[in-house]
Amino acid sequence: MDNLIKLLVEYGMFGIMLVAFAEAIFLPLPMEVVSIPIYLLRPENAFFYSVVLIAFSILGSIAGYYLGKAFGKPLLNKFISEGNFNRIKELYSRNSFLAILTSSFTPIPYEAYVLSAGVFNIGFKKFILASIISRAIRHLPQGILITIYGDTILTHLKSYTLVVCLVIFSALILIKKLLKRQP
Known part of the structure; x- marks a missing residue:
């Protein structure tokens, strides 16, 4: 795995493009193990690289969505009953936007959310x-911070990890409350 990384x-930006596309479908490799070393090699380009990463992640997400839509239900039907499938679909559909929105901060790989959105036929625009x-x-702050601070940001992040986690957690709670208010 180290040799692949x-x-x-x-490959620089092309490595980011490849991993970002694949990570959204089948690659359980966190993007950061490839993107951050590349960002640090050329900090002045880190923001641009993060935008490229997001674009290719979205392209991979589209491919994963349609793969899930085409092959997911027949595959799942081999493992769970139609009744259980429908119950899971109902739960996922009710919370799909929030689930996908917060997917960057859960231990569940992003590709699971992508494929599930296709399997359960979540509205494409919402997805x-x-x-x-x-x-x-998830990815823009990394590019912005490394563009501005270079590798010195790593020292600061180590010192403020707990604060950053609390801010992210608070933001997620706020987003959830705001989404509940919508009709």
Whole structure:
């Protein structure tokens, strides 16, 4: 795995594009193991690289959505009953926007949300909007901070990890409350 990561980092932006596309479908490799080393090699381009990462992640998400839509239900029907499938679909459909929106901050791989959106036939526009916001929330700050601070940001992040986690958690609670207010 280390050799693959080194190879992807050597490819620079093309490595980011490949991993971002694949991560949204089947790659359980966190983007940061490839993107951050590339950002740090050329900090002045980190913001641009993060935008490219988001764009290719969305393209991969679209592919994953349609793969889930085409092959997911027949595959799931081999493992769960139609009744259980419908119950899961109902639960996921009720909370799909929030689930996809917060997917960047859960231990469940993003590709599980992408494929599930296709399997359970979540509205495509809702899926894309939530995916764009989710990917931007996760990846833009990294590009912005590394563009501004370079590798010194890593020292600061280590010192303030708890504060950053609390801010993210609070923001998620606020988003959830705001979404509940909508008719």
